[in-house]
Amino acid sequence: MRFLTIPARNLSRRPVRSILTALGVALAVAGFVVLTGFSQGMERAWTTSLIERDVHMTAVPRGTVEILTASIDESVAARLAAFDGIRDASAELADMVMLPSGQPVLAVGWPPRSFLWQTLRLSAGRLPAAMPSDTAVLGQGLAGALRLGPGGTFRLLGTPLAVSAVFRPSGVINNNMVIVPLPTLQRLLNRPGKVTVLDLRLLQPGDPARVSAVRARLAAAFPDLTFTETRSVADSNDILRLVRAMAWGISLIALAMGLFAVLNTLLMSVTERVREFGVLSALGWSPGRVLAMVVLEGLVLSVAGSAAGIVLGIGGLRWLAQAPMLRGLVEPETGARLLLEVAAVTLVLGVAGSLYPAARAVRIQPVDALKYE
């Protein structure tokens, strides 16, 4: 018999209670997976959308919380493009808009000759040298959902636009994006001459020291703007930080409930088995061995619960990502980082939930067992 057999058999003594406890842990872990996977997925989606456009740095007005409501004069892009260390700069206007079908999409406007157009990997159609004002390029996901291809037309904010091309992005945000010439979107959103963000390409993006130096000089020259490297966008975005903090906050509450479920079950179990702990001590089991047995019971419960929770959580996350209001904004993030976090959470739940009951079990003396004879 392996040592692990003993705690496993102890838990099988009251299967309904053990299953319900594991279910409590499963729900807590599923909540954790959904919420942190959601926030991590959002971060990844935003970062990927910038990286695949070959943007190295972005600029937004200082103090901006919600990037879509930011407002910068589009002429700043030309001044940035002429700055030492900058290869290209492009203005960009972005906003969430609702299509007539009720689907929310990210509408983006780029200047007709922006470098950003060249970063699109087209799967159908072609890009004219300068985009006409009544045309649009659609992400493949959106084109599929609208059943549109090159030559097709659709309405954006009441204005008919012709699809000139469809592009194949890797990120979910770009996949559900509609891109139109900047003047067109400025007119549709009633924001003439204004943009929300400035996208920069650097001359030497691979040299961290030079990138930092350029950023410092930019910050000095444009004190009203905040410059952020693309890879740090998720960390510096207040909305994403808020989502991340809320995800962790709610997850912690769920996990605390899971912890109390384990604690309560093991405490009941120890109370019911006073005699057995006394007998184990009488048979020469050391306090450490008794402690290990109870902690293992907690770990068995939390590992079983976590395994079920991961499955539930991933299912929930995929469902959430397909929900009409969120489709195109999040991609379920269930990578190694999340699994490592779940493993850590499982360990904490199992150990923390069982330490107090285990300490009580250890204090039981052999003679206590014999009082029950």
Add this chain to the structure above:
Amino acid sequence: MTDPIVALEQVSRGYDGGRVIALRDVTLAVRPGEFVAVIGPSGSGKSTLLHLLCGLDRPTAGRVLFRGTEPASPVEWTKVRARHVGFVFQAFHLFPTLTALENVEIPMFGVVADRGARRRRARELLSRVGLARRLDHRPGELSGGERQRVAIARSLANSPLLIGADEPTGNLDSRASEEVLDLLEDIQRRDGTCLILATHNRKVASRAGRLVELGDGRVVSDRCAS
């Protein structure tokens, strides 16, 4: 004369802050290979004496010496119990979710590291107590006599110097009682294991070589059985 395995020196055991005295000023030595019956009426302190002799309890006054020295801490006593003491309870106290074989393996955790060796030893002991065909049965599937035999096999797991048995036949019918006592006596004779048996039954006690009689927490008599 050989040195005692366990000795009590002016030992008292009180409960409830000293309001209840279970054992008063007892001095007693038990030597290797002895079969000692502790007898007396209910409440005379038999179980308390047995628990002290087997290191399951601590005295409130006096000293308990195991092989000439007093274990310094509860952890030291745990080691003594693990390696040198076996115990048989009146109510068997087998673990209901484990098989007979697994129950016998329990005391070997921490003493015998190899899983295969633990299993072989448990199998051998259960064969010795006549349960070779009941290895995979759980306690709920065994008769009272069979359960007590599993408990005896368990007490032998680490080849103890001393076995304590507290009313081991108290929950058994007369036939099973005889079988269990025969088994314990056989172990004591063949292995030279010291056996201390607490009982209120004089017929059971008559099998022992030495009778220690208690009354009101004191040793009333300590004599060789005739």
